[in-house]
Amino acid sequence: MKLPIYCPSCENPLKVSQLKCDSCNTQVNGNYELPLYLKLSREEQDFIMEFFLASGSIKEMSKQAGISYPTMRNKMDDMIEKIKKMTSNV
Amino acid sequence: MSKKWKPVFNPFERYPEKALAITGTISLLLSVLLFWWAKQTNDGVYHVSPKADLSLTGSLSEAIICTLVVGTLLWALGKTINPKTRIIDVLNATLIHRIPLTIGILVLQLPFIKSVMDQILQAVKSNRLETLSGAALWTSTLVSLLMLAFFVYAIVLLVNGFRTAVHARKTVHYLLFAAVLIVAELIYRLLLYPLLSTL
Numbered sequence: 001m002k003l004p005i006y007c008p009s010c011e012n013p014l015k016v017s018q019l020k021c022d023s024c025n026t027q028v029n030g031n032y033e034l035p036l037y038l039k040l041s042r043e044e045q046d047f048i049m050e051f052f053l054a055s056g057s058i059k060e061m062s063k064q065a066g067i068s069y070p071t072m073r074n075k076m077d078d079m080i081e082k083i084k085k086m087t088s089n090v
Numbered sequence: 091m092s093k094k095w096k097p098v099f100n101p102f103e104r105y106p107e108k109a110l111a112i113t114g115t116i117s118l119l120l121s122v123l124l125f126w127w128a129k130q131t132n133d134g135v136y137h138v139s140p141k142a143d144l145s146l147t148g149s150l151s152e153a154i155i156c157t158l159v160v161g162t163l164l165w166a167l168g169k170t171i172n173p174k175t176r177i178i179d180v181l182n183a184t185l186i187h188r189i190p191l192t193i194g195i196l197v198l199q200l201p202f203i204k205s206v207m208d209q210i211l212q213a214v215k216s217n218r219l220e221t222l223s224g225a226a227l228w229t230s231t232l233v234s235l236l237m238l239a240f241f242v243y244a245i246v247l248l249v250n251g252f253r254t255a256v257h258a259r260k261t262v263h264y265l266l267f268a269a270v271l272i273v274a275e276l277i278y279r280l281l282l283y284p285l286l287s288t289l
Contacts (some may be wrong), residue, residue: 062106070179071103074257081272 100250114185183251194240
């Protein structure tokens, strides 16, 4: 199931308020930040996973995706910029 | 831009650098032969005129120097904008963007177009433009529009190639790009071509 990361009502980022143990039904309540990786869109998460699986090779990724090296590098730079912004806002 | 037309206007986004470099180099060599055969000299990066005594060495030097001047200046600009810019990507854009310009020269060599152009040249030389037929005028207008379309296509290819290679996004990047093309034209026309024309 896709994890929602933005409020469907006001579109602000969602936080974690409850965690539950499936074994003993213990519930933990609180106000937790989502990890950075989960704050990214599904496509962006897939991109990072593909980068990892390609041993960190943009060239290999571009081959698999059927696009040129600079295009893939530009995508990567856009994501780096986005993540830097996200981390600086924390 | 639709997906169908994207590779036509921005092949740099999709095709690997090796394929682009091979296509660009082959087209450059073919353009050398075409310019030499048609006796057309590149007296500017984007200007061509007839030169009866053009040698094959001259044609080759002009094509290489034109490409290198534009490519090197754009690469220098690219490096300033984005240090990750690779020279191969900028050179590929420079090589590929010359293909439509070469096709333009090829079109001008078609016998019926060449004959019309010769008629116009003669009429201008003898100051008797009124003797030109309607068909000749129409043909020359259509050919001019076609040449303009080839030129626009070439610049679109260069802009897209530069954008992909450099990841240029700001207006100032495109203004600097335009300035670099003007500087390249001036350097080539005023400094390099006078040296090359002696070959």
